[in-house]
Amino acid sequence: MDFSVDHLEAFVAAADCGSFSAAARRLNRAQSAVSNAVANLEVDTGVQLFDRQSKYPQLTSEGKILLRDARIILARCNDFVHRAYAFGEEVDARICIGIDEIIPQAFLTSILKQFNDHFPETELEILYGALKDIQTLVEQGRADIGLLVPLTLPEQCVCSRLLTYMSFCPVVGVNHPLAQLAEVTVADLSAYRQLVITSRGGERELEESIYSSRPWMIESTALIHQLVRQGLGYAFLPHFLVEEEIKTGDLVHLTQIFENQAMQIPVYSIWSANHSFGKAGQWFMTQFGEIECS
CATH class of the missing domain: 1.10.10.10 (Winged helix-like DNA-binding domain superfamily/Winged helix DNA-binding domain)
Known part of the structure; x- marks a missing residue:
């Protein structure tokens, strides 16, 4: 034919x-x-x-x-x-972004709507992970750009840019025994289950921030959030995620023992030094600088 x-x-x-x-x-x-x-x-x-x-x-x-x-x-x-x-016109044919699953969904939704308007012809892939999962995706060439919320500084094998800081606070469900105490001590935290974020690569929160003698390691912040609400343990969660529930009394902020600690973790954009970006990739890099996680 x-x-x-x-x-x-x-x-x-x-x-x-x-x-x-x-x-x-x-x-x-x-x-x-x-x-x-x-x-x-x-x-x-x-x-x-x-x-x-x-x-x-x-x-x-x-x-x-x-x-x-x-x-x-x-x-x-x-x-x-x-x-x-x-x-x-030097617009990227395809972009893959690795995103830490703790990044605010509202921020991502807003950016993706704008991206669709500016670059409708560019194919987009989004991968999720936790902690150093994102850096691994960039190192291996699986992702072009990463939004990383690490517990330590990004390794030198990738380029990085500090974007902002994400505030965390320790919370429990309103019916959890810790919520009933007038004063919470480290010994009290040790006696109850802590829900700890982990990654597929086995990385988890720093040992000095794990107080429980019987923690649960979970790869999903969303699941940790739900388990805290159900009274199955306490956890350090992003302030933006639990702020409203603390105000309404559905969650209790354990302020007594941590009130003098800043408890902030940096948020980075990362990319490979060997990767060159067209207009779409450069646009993403600029927009990521507008993230707010406080």
């Missing part, structure tokens, strides 16, 4: 307009060019697309089915053209 995009355009236009003459006017072509294009498409495919016995051509049953395929092909051709033009 050697039919062309022009043949498909003529076929779709004739079906939409109901006649070859109307299709010719839409496509700004001669009527004979449109009718010949459809006839050649029928010859090339070996399928009769229109029944021409009446005044106006009518789609055959086979034509109706192939019309849907023709529309899909033309849409993909249009995508191809727009994407090719975008690449000619």
Whole structure:
């Protein structure tokens, strides 16, 4: 088969307009060019697309089915053209971002909406992880850019930029025994379960911040949050995540023993020194600098 995009355009236009003459006017072509294009498409495919016995051509049953395929092909051709033009303007064809699962969802949603408006032709992949999982993704070339919330400084094998600090606070459910104490001591914390964030690589919170003698290691901050709400333990959670629940009394902030500690962790953007970014990647790097996690 050697039919062309022009043949498909003529076929779709004739079906939409109901006649070859109307299709010719839409496509700004001669009527004979449109009718010949459809006839050649029928010859090339070996399928009769229109029944021409009446005044106006009518789609055959086979034509109706192939019309849907023709529309899909033309849409993909249009995508191809727009994407090719975008690449000619030095826009990244594809970007993969590794994001620490603790990053605020509202911030990410806002950025992704804007990205869709600015770079609709760029393919995007988003990977989630915790702690050094994100740095591993960038080191291995699996992700182009990372949003990292590490417990230690990023390693020198990646480039990094300090974006902000994320505040954490120790919380328990309102019905947890620790919430009933007038004063909480380190011995009290040791007696109850602590829910600790961990990564697929085995990294977890620093030993000096694990007070419980029987902690649970969990890879998901969202799950830790839910377990705290259910009274299954206490945890250090981002302030932005629990602020409203502390105000409403659904969670209790264990302020007595930690009130003099800043409890802030840095947030970095990281990338490989060997990777060069087009306009889309550079846009992400700029927007990440606007993150707020307080």
